[in-house]
Structures are given as structure tokens and as C-alpha cells.
Amino acid sequence: MNNLRPVGIIGTGKYVPEKILTNSDLEKMVDTNDEWIVSRTGIKERHIAAPDQATSDLAYEAALKALESAGMTGSDLDLIIVATITPDSSFPSTACILQDKLGAKGAAAFDLSAACSGFVYGLATATSFIQSGMYNNALVIGADCLSRITDYTDRNTCVLFGDGAGAVVVGEVPEGRGFKAFDLGAEGAGGSLLQIEGGGSRLPASAETVENKKHYIYMNGREVFKFAVRVMGTATVEVLRKAGMDRTDVDLFVPHQANVRIIQSAMQRLELPEEKVVVNVDKYANTSAASIPLALVEAAEEGRMKAGDTVLMVGFGGGLTWGASVLVW
Numbered sequence: 001m002n003n004l005r006p007v008g009i010i011g012t013g014k015y016v017p018e019k020i021l022t023n024s025d026l027e028k029m030v031d032t033n034d035e036w037i038v039s040r041t042g043i044k045e046r047h048i049a050a051p052d053q054a055t056s057d058l059a060y061e062a063a064l065k066a067l068e069s070a071g072m073t074g075s076d077l078d079l080i081i082v083a084t085i086t087p088d089s090s091f092p093s094t095a096c097i098l099q100d101k102l103g104a105k106g107a108a109a110f111d112l113s114a115a116c117s118g119f120v121y122g123l124a125t126a127t128s129f130i131q132s133g134m135y136n137n138a139l140v141i142g143a144d145c146l147s148r149i150t151d152y153t154d155r156n157t158c159v160l161f162g163d164g165a166g167a168v169v170v171g172e173v174p175e176g177r178g179f180k181a182f183d184l185g186a187e188g189a190g191g192s193l194l195q196i197e198g199g200g201s202r203l204p205a206s207a208e209t210v211e212n213k214k215h216y217i218y219m220n221g222r223e224v225f226k227f228a229v230r231v232m233g234t235a236t237v238e239v240l241r242k243a244g245m246d247r248t249d250v251d252l253f254v255p256h257q258a259n260v261r262i263i264q265s266a267m268q269r270l271e272l273p274e275e276k277v278v279v280n281v282d283k284y285a286n287t288s289a290a291s292i293p294l295a296l297v298e299a300a301e302e303g304r305m306k307a308g309d310t311v312l313m314v315g316f317g318g319g320l321t322w323g324a325s326v327l328v329w
């Protein structure tokens with residue numbers, strides 16, 4: 001990416017719904033307890049969308065803040081990418097709904113399906129479009145309403161997920177700054193470890209699919225855990241290699257917020273001290289595509305990066321997929 005137009009993040013915003021679901025609330029719903037949830041995952045609470053809020057509503061709030069912080073309005077955008085596995089409906093895309101609400105007339109708009117890796121996939125896509133000269137200003141959003149696809153009678157999954165949205169404006173930045181490398185990948189063979197089986201063209205929604213709970217997330221937690229620990233390590237090493245950097249260059253590590261134990265294993269592998277790692281899984285749980293942007297934007301709001309800092313984002317999830325990026329802030 002060396003001789004290309006420098007592209008980076010020029011605006012940030014986030015949104016989480018007001019309602020908080022705590023571990024003690026969940027103790028009243030399923031056979032679980034705060035001690036199990038905190039010790040196995042690090043999660044204490046999560047935010048849940050109101051009944052009248054859909055993914056585009058969360059994304060819209062985050063997008064407004066990102067545009068404001070970039071000093072832009074919707075009409076400045078020429079591309080909108082929404083990474084999500086919980087679009088408002090199968091189609092039109094959530095990105096098209098936003099394009100209208102934001103007044104981004106003429107902007108291209110599409111959703112991107114790469115589950116928890118979706119935001120990093122979206123950043124890579126937007127960066128490529130801008131570097132090629134095809135577009136100038138892109139809005140990239142990770143937004144999910146996982147509460148809508150979570151079975152609140154299944155303790156294996158319902159303690160893990162939350163709702164939220166994080167948005168960034170991607171555009172040209174001064175020389176020396178911006179994205180230095182991406183590493184995207186997939187292992188489709190592991191797709192059935194984390195999926196929603198029903199509601200698509202293979203198993204269309206029916207009374208039977210609903211009765212069999214095929215419209216909810218299924219996850220083989222142990223296998224996904226092993227995959228996550230493996231690819232968090234390999235993807236970070238690979239993206240640093242592509243950027244011509246090593247682990248000592250990393251000023252801030254922004255991992256997907258699924259489980260604090262997965263984050264700790266990556267910290268150990270990279271020998272990163274706590275102050276260089278963003279962890280907010282305790283407050284928001286796993287918000288899928290929103291997880292990395294929520295962590296990134298929160299870190300930015302807390303003043304944890306300064307111009308010139310090297311930020312490494314890495315995510316993994318359904319697909320199975322992974323995505324990592326090196327960004328000079």
C-alpha cells in the first residue's frame with residue numbers, strides 16, 4: 001500500500017441503546033450466575049435495543065456523530081458500507097436505509113456480511129475504493145442488534161451478546177498517516193460452528209424453523225474459542241509483517257470484544273501491557289460488527305491515541321472469518 005494515496009479515519013461516532021441488561025438480570029432468566037459469566041467471559045452487562053429500534057436506527061445515531069466529528073454532512077459521502085449480520089430486513093440493505101436518512105444522495109450503499117470481522121472488512125473495502133480514486137469519503141459502520149437473533153432461554157449464548165453501533169468516516173489523510181496494511185481471511189469450512197441456519201434460501205422461514213429455533217444464533221463456543229485464539233495471533237503477526245512493523249511498534253491494540261480470555265491470550269502472545277489494549281467487553285458484551293468500532297471510538301473519545309500512534313485492530317467471527325489492520329492514527 002506504500003505508494004498509494006494515504007487513507008485513514010477522519011471522523012468517529014458510536015451509539016449504544018439505553019437499556020442495560022446485567023448479569024443479575026440474566027440470572028433471573030436462565031440457569032447462570034454473575035461469577036460464571038465474569039470469570040469465563042469478562043462480561044458484566046450489555047445494552048439492548050428498544051422494541052422500536054432496528055439496526056439502522058443504532059447505525060444512524062453513530063453515523064451522525066461520525067459525520068459531525070469529520071465536519072461533514074451526508075451529502076459529502078460517496079460511499080456507505082454497513083457491516084452487519086442483523087440488517088433491518090433481508091433487503092433493502094441497511095446501508096440504503098441510512099443513505100436516505102442521512103441525505104447522502106448519489107452515494108453508493110451496500111451491506112457487508114463478515115460477522116464480527118465485518119468492520120475491518122469494511123475498512124479495507126472503503127480504503128481500496130478511495131485509494132483507487134473511485135470515491136473520496138466513505139462512511140463505514142459496524143452495527144448489530146444481536147438481541148434480535150439471540151435465544152434468551154439458551155444460557156450458552158444469551159449471556160454473550162449485546163447491541164450497538166460504531167461508525168467512522170474514511171478519507172484522505174496527511175502523508176505518513178492512515179492504513180498501512182490489512183489482513184483479511186476466511187475458513188468457510190468452519191461455517192457451521194457459528195451460524196443462523198434458518199430464514200435464508202436453504203431453509204426458508206416457516207412455522208417449523210421458528211419452532212426449532214433455527215432463527216437464533218447457534219455457536220459451538222469451545223471450537224470458536226480455539227479458532228479465535230489461533231487467528232488473533234496469526235492475523236496480528238501477518239498484518240504487522242505486511243506493514244513492515246513488529247509488535248513493539250503497536251501503541252494501541254483494539255481487538256474484537258468477544259471474551260476477555262481471548263483478548264488476554266493475544267496480549268500474552270504480543271507481549272502487550274494492559275495500557276496498550278482496549279477492553280470494553282465488560283460493558284457491552286459481544287456486539288459483533290459493532291465491537292471493534294465501539295472499542296476504537298471509545299478509545300478515541302478517552303484520548304487514548306495521539307496523531308502518529310500505531311493502532312492495530314483485529315477481529316474474528318462467523319464465516320469463519322478474520323480481519324486485521326494496521327493504522328497510523
Ligand code: UT7
Nearest residue numbers: 031032033036040116155156159221222224225258259317
Ligand atoms: O464473536 C463471535 C465469536 N464467539 C466467541 O468468541 C465465543 C468463543 N467462545 C467462548 O467465549 C467460550 O467458549 C464460552 C464463553 C462461550 C464458553 O466458555 P467455556 O470456558 O468454553 O465453557 P464451556 O463451553 O466449556 O462450558 C463449561 C460449562 C458447561 O457445563 P458442563 O458441560 O461442563 O457441565 C456449560 O454447560 O459451563 C456451562 N455453561 C454455563 N454455566 C453457567 C455454559 N454457559 C453457561 C452459563 N452459565 N451462561
